Amino acid sequence: MGKGQKKLFNLIPVLFVFLFFLSSFPAWSQDPIKFEDYFLNKAMRINFYMVGDAKEESIIIQSIYQEDLWPESKTNLTNPFNYGHYFIKVYEVASNKLIYANGFDCQFGEYKTTTPALNGVKKVFQRAIRIPWPKRPVNLVFEVRDRKNILHPLTIETIDPDDYHHIKESNKTGDYIFEVKKRGDPQEKVDLVFLAEGYTAEDRDKFVGDVKRFTGYLFETEPYKSNQDKFNIYGVFRASAERGMDEPRQKAYKNTVLKASFNAFDLDRYMLTEEGFLLREMAAEVPYDTIVVLVNSKRYGGGGIYNDYCITTVDHPASKGVFLHEFGHSFAGLADEYYTSDVAYNEFYPRGVEPLEPNITALLDPENLKWKNLVSPGVKIPTEYGKEELEKLQADRRANFQEMTKALEEAKKKNLKEAEIKKLQKKYQDKDETIQARIQEVRNRYRDLEDKVGAFEGAGYSAKGLYRPMIYCLMISSPKVEFCKVCQRAIQQMIDYYCR
Ligand SMILES: [Zn+2]
Structure with a gap:
């Protein structure tokens, strides 16, 4: 990153005061927003860069696109969940009323906890986010959480929807698009799109088959199984020049559409794509709420980022479990429940702070456990399980x-x-x-405890101080390939959020 970027990090003090004023508005305490009063039935896709290191970060908007349809809920406009380390809040300029809010995570958010970022190495990541198309000028406020999970304004941008620089081109790209299952109006269903990565032109039928196979995996698993009618499923195929994805540790590189790569943050099985703009451009060829990237490979691995996308290889024997696990992160904001026995505490979840995710807890207040009403009768908190x-x-x-x-x-x-x-x-x-x-x-x-909900120590990468709801779950490891009851409830709540 050149020196010229440095000035991007400077916040104007006046702006900061204004941001503080805005963010002091509680996001969900006002009257419900009537969609038609504030928005057109179209979407605004905002492409932006996230730049920085562990100490400083900045968001720079790159471009704004208009999409022909707002496929998400028209009634749930201020996200009821408190998930995600970032938030976007949209205020109508004229009334200063909060008209839209949503939480999200991003690759930059993970990067800033890594050693290079702590050493001051700056990096830039692409991210795109979508809001309903406002009828009148709005202030977009991006907020970021501190170590105690309190949101602070990071940047503000005034957007005039009538600005002729916003791109209103057609979304036709020549990609092969197909519908696997259509159960209703996108605004009342969860719209899931599968994107092809590392499939060559001759692999098109294989991709269609893989999409059907993974749709099957989803609907074999609760709570998706009981909610099949609440999903629309699509596939978008764009041919890659080569099969597979990059594996930097093996010094193996493949020319593929989304440039997916293993060894994200130099981890063995962590695969991500840094093509955040293209990812959303491809997804926008269909009405979508949530994105799954299928990678044509036999290797083991994947990744998932809340309210962004998940990615998995398709031909490893464990691909079904990887997909369901990663989709748990990206769709429902679930945390990893696994841990390493030699890591007592970790930096990802600071001690003494309750994690945001619904399925792990620091148990700071055992009387008010966040899944209290699901705890099985007679089970002690915390729960001893050998x-x-x-x-x-x-x-x-x-x-x-x-x-x-x-x-x-x-x-x-x-x-x-x-x-x-x-x-x-x-x-x-x-x-x-x-x-x-x-x-x-x-x-x-401890067999009797296997179907019980309690608070089992060992979760969120940490052997001590963090607890999960059940012994087994797809977010840790599950011999039966099932989610625990708390994760099932969190997924159900997310399905309902998109369907209302
Ligand atoms: Zn779970």
Whole structure:
């Protein structure tokens, strides 16, 4: 990033005072907004850059597009959920009335918690967001949360809807568009669009098949299963020059439409696309509320960002679980419930702050647990489930496996006979079986808890201090490929939000 960008970070003090004034308005305490009074039945797509590092950040609007239809709810205009580390709030200039609000997450939000960002390395990311097309000039206020999750204004931009610079071109691109399922008016349904990534021209039929297969995965799983009639499903196909996606750690690069890449933030299985503008341009060829990118690959991995998109490979045996998990992030604002036993606390969820997501808690006030009314009768909060014993046994298993690997390598070096190697192997396998039997013993002792809701320690990447609602869930790991009851309720609420 050049030096010239630096001035973009300077906030004008007067503007800041005005922003503070605006943000002090509670977003959801006023009378409901009548859509027709303030908006046309069209959408405004705002392309913007998010620039900065851990200390400073800025939002710069790049372009504004008009889309022919507002496909989201016309009655839920100020998002009832408090999800997302960013918020966009739209105030009518003339009345200073809040007429639209929505929370979102973005790749920049994750970037700013990484080591390079903490070291002051600035990066820029594309993001696009959509609001209903206002009839009169509006102030767009972007807000960002601090470490305590309190929203603060970041930038404000006055938009005149009649400005002739806004782009009103047709959304026809020549892409192959198809409808998998249409159950009703987009404003009363969840409109899900699948986008093709890393499919060549000859893979078009495969993409159509994959879209149907993934639609099937969704509707095999509760609560989507009981809500099938509330979904419209579309596919948008644009051919890539090559199959797959980039894998920087393997030094393997593919020329694909959305430039999806593994090793996002230098993580092994984390795949994202940085083509935020193109992503929305392709999605806008159909009425959509939520985006799923299918990547034509056998590798394991994916990613999901709340109120943006999720992405998954299609041909790994675990792709169904990855898709449902990542869609849980992007569609319903769910948190990861998994954790590593050696990470006691982490920076992603600061200690002493209740996470925004509906499915994990810091349990700061056990009497008022956020899923209190779903807790099973007789289950204690927090809920003991043999965690320490299980973690110890799992660590023993890992150590035994490592010892075996080492011993086998040495045996090879010493040119031991096959029979001797097998004997050696058996010794470790027997030990593994013994440990597994003990794991089973512990699990059996707590078997009664497997279908119960409580507060189980270990969630949000942290072994201590964060709790999840059930032992198993697709947001941690689920032998039955099911969401826990709290996640199911959160997904149901999101479905209802789009259908009202
Ligand atoms: Zn869950």
